[in-house]
């Protein structure tokens with residue numbers, strides 16, 4: 001039987017996060033997650049009864065190609081935790097017209113995916129205290145990241161910012177990959193993060209506010 005994936009939504013928007021923020025991207029959001037972050041803005045996608053379209057890898061590939069947009073963001077839920085996701089990643093990576101990135105939560109090993117030829121880039125969270133999920137982090141992933149990847153620290157407090165810097169230093173992340181601070185939307189003043197960055201002389205780290213939540217209603221889906 002052909003492998004299928006549960007897709008809760010796919011849409012074109014500007015990417016609101018990560019190194020390609022501001023560029024058009026096709027988003028494919030998969031159903032279900034192995035974590036439950038306190039701040040999660042897409043809890044709805046993780047509900048067992050949320051309706052989903054069951055799609056084959058080729059159907060997902062076709063739906064992406066039909067948009068004419070070449071940046072692809074696979075998200076969720078937790079995309080890398082979905083059964084047979086490697087098969088979809090291999091298919092998309094084989095199409096050199098596409099630039100594929102994956103939003104992943106930092107708890108799933110990247111090892112099975114790093115040797116895919118022309119592999120997608122990872123935008124991997126390190127979940128801090130504000131998420132309630134820090135103990136789930138797989139820190140072996142850091143050594144697998146390269147300059148095409150990103151580690152994102154979603155911070156809810158200055159204590160979270162301090163912990164993020166500790167992790168950057170412990171795992172020598174500065175210079176290895178892109179590094180982002182992103183405020184838990186609406187719960188910490190981004191200006192406080194900037195003050196923190198100044199105090200710490202945090203060169204090589206980006207602050208990023210989720211752009212789509214500024215442009216549209218923060219709770220709106222499909223943007």
Ligand SMILES: C[S@@+](CC[C@H](N)C(=O)[O-])C[C@H]1O[C@@H](n2cnc3c(N)ncnc32)[C@H](O)[C@@H]1O
Pocket residue numbers: 033039040041042075076077078079103104105106123124125152154182183184185210
């Ligand atoms: C919804 S998650 C899906 C991908 C994956 N499960 C993960 O956590 O990376 C996509 C991104 O949105 C971020 N995010 C979720 N809720 C947020 C919030 N309230 N404020 C800021 N970022 C949030 C996550 O931390 C993650 O970087």
Ligand SMILES: Nc1nc2[nH]cc(C(=O)O)c2c(=O)[nH]1
Pocket residue numbers: 013014015016017027042073075076103212223
């Ligand atoms: N516009 C827009 N950009 C995004 N970048 C990452 C997103 C996500 O939910 O993973 C996202 C999203 O949901 N919308």
Ligand code: SF4
Pocket residue numbers: 033034035036037039040041042043076077078105
């Ligand atoms: S890992 Fe991502 S999708 Fe899962 S609960 Fe956390 S933010 Fe939401």
Ligand SMILES: [Mg+2]
Pocket residue numbers: 041042
């Ligand atoms: Mg989102």
